[in-house]
Amino acid sequence: MAKTIMIVDDSASIRQVVGIALKSAGYDVLEACDGKDALSKLTGQKIHLIITDVNMPNMDGITFVTEAKKLPQYKFTPMMMLTTEAGTDKKMAGKAAGAKAWLTKPFQPPTLMAAVSKLVLP
Amino acid sequence: MTIETQEQNGITNITIKDEMTIYTALEQKNELAPHLKTDHELHINLSEVSEIDSAGLQILLFLKHEATTKNIDLSLLNHSQSVVEVLELLNLTAHFGDPIIISADWKSS
Amino acid sequence: MSELDAALETFAQEAEELLTEMEDSLLILEDTPDDSETINSVFRAMHTIKGSSGLFGFNLIVAFTHEAETILDQVRNGERSIDASLISTLLSCKDHTIKLLEFCFESPDADLPEDLQQTGDILIEQLTGQAKQEQLAVTTGTTEIENEGGDLSADNWLISLDFQQDALRNGMDPLSFIRYLKTLGEIKQILTSTPDLPSGNDMDPESCYLQFKILFKSDADKQTIEEVFEFASDDCDIKILPPDSQVEHYLNLLNTQTEEHVSLLGEMLIEAGAITKNDIDKALDAQSKQDPEQNEPAKPLGEILVEQQVIQQPVVEEALKKQEKTRQKVATESSYIRVDSNKLGQLINLVGELVISGAAMNLMVERHGLADVEEVATSMNTLVSDIRDTALELRMVQIGETFSRFRRVVRDVSKELSKDIELTISGGESELDKTVVEKINDPLTHLIRNSLDHGIESPEQRVQAGKPATGNISLNAFHESGHIVIQIIDDGAGLDSEKIVAKAINNGLITSAEEMSQQEIFNLIFEAGLSTKQQASSLSGRGVGMDVVKRNIEALRGSVNIDSIAGQGTTITIHLPLTLAIIDGFMVKTEHERYIIPLSMVEECVEMDAQEYEIDEIQHYVNLRGEVMPYLRLGDYFQNRKSHSKTGRESLVVVRFGQTKAGFVVDELLGEHQTVIKPLGKVFQSLKGITGATVLGDGNVALILDVQGLIRHATKNKQRIPSQLTSVA
Numbered sequence: 001m002a003k004t005i006m007i008v009d010d011s012a013s014i015r016q017v018v019g020i021a022l023k024s025a026g027y028d029v030l031e032a033c034d035g036k037d038a039l040s041k042l043t044g045q046k047i048h049l050i051i052t053d054v055n056m057p058n059m060d061g062i063t064f065v066t067e068a069k070k071l072p073q074y075k076f077t078p079m080m081m082l083t084t085e086a087g088t089d090k091k092m093a094g095k096a097a098g099a100k101a102w103l104t105k106p107f108q109p110p111t112l113m114a115a116v117s118k119l120v121l122p
Numbered sequence: 123m124t125i126e127t128q129e130q131n132g133i134t135n136i137t138i139k140d141e142m143t144i145y146t147a148l149e150q151k152n153e154l155a156p157h158l159k160t161d162h163e164l165h166i167n168l169s170e171v172s173e174i175d176s177a178g179l180q181i182l183l184f185l186k187h188e189a190t191t192k193n194i195d196l197s198l199l200n201h202s203q204s205v206v207e208v209l210e211l212l213n214l215t216a217h218f219g220d221p222i223i224i225s226a227d228w229k230s231s
Numbered sequence: 232m233s234e235l236d237a238a239l240e241t242f243a244q245e246a247e248e249l250l251t252e253m254e255d256s257l258l259i260l261e262d263t264p265d266d267s268e269t270i271n272s273v274f275r276a277m278h279t280i281k282g283s284s285g286l287f288g289f290n291l292i293v294a295f296t297h298e299a300e301t302i303l304d305q306v307r308n309g310e311r312s313i314d315a316s317l318i319s320t321l322l323s324c325k326d327h328t329i330k331l332l333e334f335c336f337e338s339p340d341a342d343l344p345e346d347l348q349q350t351g352d353i354l355i356e357q358l359t360g361q362a363k364q365e366q367l368a369v370t371t372g373t374t375e376i377e378n379e380g381g382d383l384s385a386d387n388w389l390i391s392l393d394f395q396q397d398a399l400r401n402g403m404d405p406l407s408f409i410r411y412l413k414t415l416g417e418i419k420q421i422l423t424s425t426p427d428l429p430s431g432n433d434m435d436p437e438s439c440y441l442q443f444k445i446l447f448k449s450d451a452d453k454q455t456i457e458e459v460f461e462f463a464s465d466d467c468d469i470k471i472l473p474p475d476s477q478v479e480h481y482l483n484l485l486n487t488q489t490e491e492h493v494s495l496l497g498e499m500l501i502e503a504g505a506i507t508k509n510d511i512d513k514a515l516d517a518q519s520k521q522d523p524e525q526n527e528p529a530k531p532l533g534e535i536l537v538e539q540q541v542i543q544q545p546v547v548e549e550a551l552k553k554q555e556k557t558r559q560k561v562a563t564e565s566s567y568i569r570v571d572s573n574k575l576g577q578l579i580n581l582v583g584e585l586v587i588s589g590a591a592m593n594l595m596v597e598r599h600g601l602a603d604v605e606e607v608a609t610s611m612n613t614l615v616s617d618i619r620d621t622a623l624e625l626r627m628v629q630i631g632e633t634f635s636r637f638r639r640v641v642r643d644v645s646k647e648l649s650k651d652i653e654l655t656i657s658g659g660e661s662e663l664d665k666t667v668v669e670k671i672n673d674p675l676t677h678l679i680r681n682s683l684d685h686g687i688e689s690p691e692q693r694v695q696a697g698k699p700a701t702g703n704i705s706l707n708a709f710h711e712s713g714h715i716v717i718q719i720i721d722d723g724a725g726l727d728s729e730k731i732v733a734k735a736i737n738n739g740l741i742t743s744a745e746e747m748s749q750q751e752i753f754n755l756i757f758e759a760g761l762s763t764k765q766q767a768s769s770l771s772g773r774g775v776g777m778d779v780v781k782r783n784i785e786a787l788r789g790s791v792n793i794d795s796i797a798g799q800g801t802t803i804t805i806h807l808p809l810t811l812a813i814i815d816g817f818m819v820k821t822e823h824e825r826y827i828i829p830l831s832m833v834e835e836c837v838e839m840d841a842q843e844y845e846i847d848e849i850q851h852y853v854n855l856r857g858e859v860m861p862y863l864r865l866g867d868y869f870q871n872r873k874s875h876s877k878t879g880r881e882s883l884v885v886v887r888f889g890q891t892k893a894g895f896v897v898d899e900l901l902g903e904h905q906t907v908i909k910p911l912g913k914v915f916q917s918l919k920g921i922t923g924a925t926v927l928g929d930g931n932v933a934l935i936l937d938v939q940g941l942i943r944h945a946t947k948n949k950q951r952i953p954s955q956l957t958s959v960a
Contacts, residue, residue: 013242013283020234055275076144076437078402078462084278100401101462106285106293118411118462119404144399147436155431176398176405176441183425184434191430208406211413212423212443 003120004045006030008038008052008064009082018051021109026122035059035067044073048120051080052099054090062090065097078119082107125153129162137167142178142205151181158188169200174208186218239336242283246332249276253325257318264313273321274303280328289335291343292328298355299324310577320357327354387419388456389472390445391540396438398466405441405463412459416449439466457507464509472540473505481505481546500542500550510541572665575626582615582622583813583907587926589615590905594929616905623664623810630715631659633668634706637679641704644683651690651701652683658708663715664810670787671717671807674780678719678803679704681777686723686801696798698722710809714789714831717805726795728752753793757781788922790888790939806888816906816925818933819884819897822866825933827906827925828895832886832938836900839881851945853883853894860885861945862894868920868941869934886938893945895936908935920944 005027007018012033019029030047032038036059038052050068054061061081068074079099083091091102103115124140134157140146157164166185171178182198189196198220201209206222209215215222253276256269263269277300284292299321305311327350334347343351390412394405412418422444428434449456453471460469473481481500500506514535533547589612596608634656645652687693687702694700707718732744735755744752757777784791789807808814808829816827837855853862862883883894908923922937 011245011279011283013238013245014286016238016241017235017283017286020238055278073145076400076402078404080462082282095465098401100403100465105282108285108288115462117414118459119402119407121407121410144404144437151434151436176439177436179406180425180428180440181436183423184428184436187425187428188430211406211409211421213421214423217423 002026002028003048003122004028004030005116005120006032006038006041006047006050006052008032008035008050008056008061010034010053010056014053017109018112021112022116025113025116027116027120035061035064038064039067042068042071042074047074047077049078049080049116050074051082051103051116053082054094061099062093062097065094065099069098080115080119125150127157132162133165134162135165135167137170139170141173142171142181143173143175144177147177147181150178151184154181154185155188158185158192158194161194163195163197164189165197165199167199168205169202171202171205174202174204179208179212179214182218183214239287242287243332243336245283246280246328249279250325250329252276254322257322257325260313261315261318267307270303270307270313274300274307276325277303277328280332284335287335287339289331289339292331292335295324295331295351295355296328298358299328302358317358320354324354324358327351386474387446387448388474389470389540390443390447390456391470391472392441392443392445392460392463393468394439394441394463395466395468396435396440398439398463400437401466403463403466405439405443405467408460408463409443409445412445412447412456415451415455415459416447418445419448420446453505453507457509469509470540471507471510473542475543481549500536500546505546505550506536506542510536510539514539514541570625572626575622576666579622579626579813582619585615586619586813586905586907590927591929594927619813619905623813626665627662627809628665628668629659630661630663630668630708630717631656633672633675634659634708636672637675637706640676640679641683644680645687645702648684649689650683650687652687653701653703655703655705656707657705661708661710661715662809663807667715667787667807667810670783671805674783674791674805675717675719677777677780678805679706682719682721682723682801682803686721688724692724696724711806714806715809717807719803719805720800722800725797725799725801726753726756726793727797731755750792750794753795756793757791785939788937814906814908814935816904816935817884818901818904819865819882819895820899820901821864821897822870824869825901825927825931826865826897827904827933827935828884828886828938829935830903832888834885834887834892837883837885839883839896855883855885855894858892860892860894861942862896863941863945864896865936866896866898868944886942888939888942891942891946893942895941906933906935 005022007015007022007029008031009015009018010033015031015033019031022029030041032041034056035052038050039059050065052061052064056064059067065079065081068077068079078101079094080101080103081091081094081099082105083094083102084105094102101115101119103112124138124146126137126139128135136154136157138150140150142150154166164185186196188194198205198218201220201222209218209222253273256272256276259269260266260273277296281293281296281300284290284296302311302317303321306313306317311317327347330347331343331351334341334343392405392408394403398405409418409421424442424444425440426442428440434440447456453473456471457469460467463469501508501511511532514532517535517539518532533551536542537544537547593608593612596604638654641652641654682704687704688696690700693702703722705718705720707720709716728749731752732741732755735741735752735758736743740755740758741747757780781791784805784807787807789805791806792804793801794804795801815830817830817833819826819828851861851863852859881896881898882900883896884900885892885894904927906925909925920937920941921934922940923935924932925935927933
């Protein structure tokens with residue numbers, strides 16, 4: 001049974017590349033373009049990992065993680081935050097909200113796959 | 123109901139018909155724990171456990187531990203592929219001491 | 232592959248849109264440079280393009296946009312201002328980014344042509360103000376040696392994982408990490424245990440009780456293995472003991488370390504790869520947690536590391552030996568280092584933020600009534616204020632150096648004026664913030680020139696007056712209740728109060744001097760448009776009046792006062808805060824608004840229903856235990872409150888500035904508060920009675936009171952009725 005990963009990022013190209021990398025490794029991928037869109041797509045299906053950007057229009061990543069953690073079906077879902085190297089405070093805020101994993105932007109697909117595999121193997 | 127129970131000849135047969143994960147752990151523990159009070163033997167059928175994570179494993183460890191201290195005979199039967207994978211990863215097959223039958227079609231799936 | 236091409240297509244479009252938006256925003260910024268939303272959109276353009284480029288492996292673009300992003304982040308955080316030249320550089324950056332993108336799309340693997348490389352370098356230089364070379368120099372020298380370590384590890388790592396109860400709830404599944412670990416090597420043996428598993432109802436199936444001991448065979452280095460558990464580090468106690476065969480390898484590495492690298496035991500061991508940053512942090516943590524009551528000396532770090540099973544004894548011993556050798560060597564070298572003052576400034580800013588966060592934490596602790604947290608919070612507060620003091624101390628310089636510069640000024644000026652004047656300096660060892668020193672230089676120069684020119688008489692006049700022919704100016708400095716006091720004392724002719732009064736009346740500054748004290752009359756010379764010397768000399772009368780001096784000093788939250796005895800001399804006294812960044816404040820509340828009074832100026836607080844004082848509501852003065860002082864209702868002053876309800880209890884805060892005292896009437900006393908001063912925006916700078924603002928723990932803003940200005944305001948009100956006043960006193 002393939003594991004499902006959701007990627008939330010306002011950059012369509014990042015979503016696309018992350019999607020390609022994850023799919024080719026054998027994961028199912030769900031995409032959302034911001035926190036609000038992502039929340040509306042959390043409809044009870046099983047998601048094994050959520051990867052989310054921080055800086056997004058409509059609803060930022062930290063708010064999204066906080067909201068998603070309130071939903072019973074997703075309160076235990078691992079969350080990974082995409083942060084910039086300068087964003088230590090964002091990382092801490094993300095951790096406080098419940099995103100214990102993080103990935104520093106910019107990253108290349110192998111780094112992404114390594115980080116993802118630590119949390120969920122396909 | 124994701125857990126089915128049958129009593130027969132002093133044996134309680136339990137079949138877990140769902141994944142055993144952090145999401146189901148609370149419910150499953152609450153449903154399984156009461157069966158530890160009987161002086162019956164406990165047979166837990168794991169053939170329909172589609173997925174098991176650390177929380178699910180903990181439930182099995184908990185049941186085994188409680189059973190041992192209360193002198194209840196507990197056996198795990200018909201492990202599904204995902205259960206076997208975890209028990210082997212953590213070298214726990216000996217701990218539970220139940221024979222594992224590996225189905226021929228697992229490796230190909 | 233076609234999917235990836237489609238993604239590239241998306242990226243190209245996205246980048247084009249972002250860059251167009253960036254250009255538009257930059258043009259808007261030319262007119263409104265402070266618009267944070269617009270700045271943010273420029274930042275996001277660079278940020279997003281950098282992120283996507285990294286994903287496609289366009290490292291050229293990552294490197295270039297990274298510089299622009301860094302600068303824009305500074306602009307966004309207010310650390311750097313945006314001006315016309317930066318805007319035009321950024322516009323060029325945008326054009327350059329387009330070219331880079333075109334190049335990368337066409338020939339993704341080729342090297343950058345010379346001309347593009349140059350343009351990029353020039354732009355980066357313009358952005359950062361420094362050449363690019365430095366960045367290339369930053370590569371670590373240890374990687375090569377570490378890779379050789381692979382052959383040496385013939386036996387196994389011992390990894391012990393002790394998961395915390397919250398691990399599962401945080402989405403961390405221990406099984407996942409162990410599965411991933413298997414990709415780095417071979418798990419030789421694994422022991423799963425649950426020693427803390429409660430029985431029956433106490434077992435919470437959502438808590439984690441799992442512990443693992445793993446014998447792991449791998450050629451990976453310690454850092455890599457530790458990174459496997461990186462995400463679990465908050466929820467898991469991780470110990471990784473290297474294989475015994477690695478020990479020799481570490482010993483060799485320690486021996487080859489150059490002496491510049493050798494400083495702290497921990498750093499040495501990290502560099503050798505024997506332990507990781509995490510191990511050290513944990514050991515230091517354990518070191519600080521030792522029971523202080525046992526009165527034992529703190530356990531050495533090395534001992535703790537061995538105890539925590541992250542390293543073998545011989546490695547620590549070798550490192551300690553090496554450390555001792557170097558220490559002896561270093562001790563003989565200089566103990567000073569030069570630090571860029573910007574870095575200190577940045578540190579102090581950060582400490583400021585830390586103080587605010589600390590306040591926020593205190594607030595939460597208090598709000599939620601967390602008694603056990605309170606203890607930790609208190610000790611952290613002590614640390615934070617220690618850090619604050621230490622950080623501020625770093626920037627403290629002695630005022631002596633500034634004083635000495637005036638020797639030259641005095642020598643040159645007295646020659647020019649054919650006067651004979653000597654300068655005496657005392658208290659040069661008094662320290663104050665470098666930023667204050669820099670800003671006090673100009674006003675001091677002006678005041679000294681003024682004394683040289685107007686204060687000290689010519690030698691003939693002096694002899695006539697029965698004084699020594701050589702005049703004397705002394706510069707003196709000392710600390711007084713959180714301030715530094717600087718005095719300029721001359722033994723000249725003193726001020727002529729009648730002349731000052733005549734001139735002031737002439738200029739319409741006052742109508743009569745009847746009710747004014749001698750000192751108030753003297754202080755008139757700091758008002759605009761008053762210069763008593765008949766003809767302004769080239770020295771002091773160069774358009775910068777004493778009013779500018781006063782304004783500059785007040786801008787530093789200081790004050791200046793003048794006192795003089797005719798025929799004997801003049802003393803100018805300047806009070807300055809020691810630092811401009813952080814003060815200890817006293818927080819009060821009135822009309823739901825919170826204000827900060829610099830703590831050093833607070834004398835005492837009195838309940839308004841106490842019997843110790845009488846208050847005169849009409850004349851606006853209070854008689855506190857026989858001492859009469861003016862008072863001010865902060866609520867009335869700041870909010871034009873017409874009537875005040877007498878229902879709530881009020882308090883009187885007695886403040887003192889120099890010799891004058893006044894009372895502020897407030898609704899509530901909130902107590903001491905570490906205050907990080909944030910300057911007011913231009914719009915508010917003309918506001919009377921306020922010198923700055925601060926961000927409180929809950930995110931609200933409190934205004935910092937200009938005590939001196941408010942005292943003056945209160946005193947003015949009082950002076951209308953001097954006759955009644957004396958009768959009360």
